Each structure stands twice: as structure tokens, then as C-alpha cells.
Amino acid sequence: MSETKFAPRVFSGIKPSGGLTLGNYLGAIKRWVEMQGESYETIYCVVDLHAITVWQDPKELARATREVAAGMLASGIDPEKSVLFNQSQVAQHAELAWIFNCVARVGWMDRMTQFKEKAGKNAEKSSLGLYAYPSLMAADILLYHATHVPVGEDQKQHVELTRDIATKFNHDFGEEFFPLTEPVIEGPAMRVMNLRDGSKKMSKSGESDMERINMTDDADTIAKKFKKARTDPEPLPETLDGLKDRAEARNLVDIYASLSNQSSEAVIAEYAGAGWGKFKPALADLAVEKLSPIATDMKRLMDDPAEIDRLLGRGAERAREIASPILDRTHEIVGLIRS
Helix, strand or coil: CCCCCCCCEEEEEECCCCCCEHHHHHHHHHHHHHHCCCCCEEEEEECHHHHCCCCCCHHHHHHHHHHHHHHHHHHCCCCCCEEEEEHHHCCHHHHHHHHHHCCCCHHHHHCCHHHHHHHHHHHHHCCHHHHHHHHHHHHHHHCCCCCEEECCHHHHHHHHHHHHHHHHHHHHHCCCCCCCCEEECCCCCCCCECCCCCCCECCCCCCCHHHCCECCCCHHHHHHHHHCCCCCCCCCCCCHHHHCCCHHHHHHHHHHHHHCCCCHHHHHHHHCCCCHHHHHHHHHHHHHHHHHHHHHHHHHHHCCHHHHHHHHHHHHHHHHHHHHHHHHHHHHHHCCCCC
8 A cells, every 4th residue: 555645634522421521621621722723734633423322302402512613712712723523414414424333343442441431231222323432432533533632541442433433434445535643642731621520521411510510610619619620638748740640630720820820830830739728719719710601601602502403504515515525535445336
């Protein structure tokens, strides 16, 4: 196979289920906004087809899809600089996913840890979509010949599967058609943890609202949650190594670092020896400063759903323009006739 050069292109998406949290913002959207100004073409998606792998109330799904889009727009995703759309408006995602279902191996899917976590003991009652959704995720990425995917550490396995599918397709058909996508994992808060339990990821579906910061929270709620966040009795250490076995403390330091565009080491240097009575209010003030404008703009956007739909529709048109020739060529390579 001859070596193919792929233009640098980023793809990433967020599932519309349960509302956006600070984890979504710091672990994904903030980085996506920064990548708009770099040397990539950026494509960002609300992955509503992934959401329906488990039951969704139709009206709530539509509302949540718009809310995620509003959150992305309010955070700085510019529909002029990036392609922004919801997945189900671009049918090529599902078409390529079927081809990849026929390339991927059952054993590969059996090793996917997220399916095991989500299905639990009732795996046989789970939808086929939940089992096969890593194949759709690979299609999401490779449909645009994306070379880079900004992801959290917990999604790295899916990018590795995407590389496996691309490698097998290229080998099976003797053509280096799909790129071997690289995961982009960087920043101090790529994995934001629960404010009540530092061993668990901040989740939209957690039992208590106090364990997460919602992107729609008002200033008073944000401040209250950070001030009540679980910590330990020890002050902040002089070096980052001193937080090794202090998960809740490390989480708050990482959040502060990401919100202030500093390294975690710089935050420790600034607050070494400080108690939580000093650090938590400082973190709360910083979070309110950075997040309140986003929440305000989200509300403005959600008051005009037709405008959100218009922007998503225009983004879908642009996405189809990129995706169509790639899928058409995929059909030719596989031997599927297009009359």
C-alpha cells in the first residue's frame, strides 16, 4: 500500500443525556474551543444516535440535544470556524457504521470495558446498539478522515478500536484509505472527578446534584457546591507529589488549574500550605467568573430553539459535504454499486 497523507482534522462529540457538567467542559469542550485556533479543521458533533443505545424519552432527547449544542456554542464553539451538527442529521454515520460492523470482530467488542460497565449483570437484556456502538464511534471519526480525537483517558480504548478497524479495512482491501487516528489526551483536568468521591468520575447521572457542577448552575449554586466539596483535614502541600493519595484534593487543584489556564504545579506553588478555608472560596470565585457567563448564554440560546436548529442544520450540510465523497469511495472499495 502506498503511504497516504491526511490533512489534520479533528473530530469529537458529546452524548446528549443528562445535561452538561463541568467534566464535559474541562475534559472536552474547553479544549475543542482552543483547537479552533490551531492548524486543524475542527468537526464537533452532538452524538444523539449514541444516546438511543439506551431508552430515551423523545421530547427529553430533543431538548437535551439542543442543550448540549447551546453549551458548546456558549462555551465558544464558533459555527463559522468549526462544523457543528447533531449526528442523526448526517445519515452517512449509520451507513459507514454498518460497513464497520462487518469489519470489526466480535472479540474486539467483548473487550470494550464501557459496555461491561453500562450493561452490568443484565448484558443479555442490553440493546444490540449498546454492544456495537464502538463501531459507530469509529464511523463517526473515520467518516471525516479525522486524524486527531481529543478524548478523556476513559475513551482512549475506543480510539484504539478505531485504529484497529481502520487498519483491518486498509489491509483487507489493499488500500490505505482510512487514517490511523491519534487520541489527544492533555491538560490538568481531562478527567474531572466527583465532588463527593474523588475515586469516581463526575457524572451527569450521579445520585446527588451536589457531586457535580452543572453548566446551567447559577453563581450561588456553583459557589455552594465547591465550598461543600469533600476534602481532607490537611493543608495543600508544597509539591504536587504531596497529593498522591489525596484524590479529592488533587481533583480541586486540577479544576482550579484548568479554569485558570495554569499547570497544577503552578497552583500548588501559589497555595502551598494554605488551608481549604482559603482555597475553596478562591476556587468558587474563579469558577463563578468562568462559568456564569456560559450558563447565561446557554439560557439565551435555549430560549430560541429554532436558531439552534438552524445552526445544527447548516452544520449538518457542511458535514455531509465532507462525508459524502469519503463514504462513496468506501462503497467503491468494498464493491457496493452506486448507480
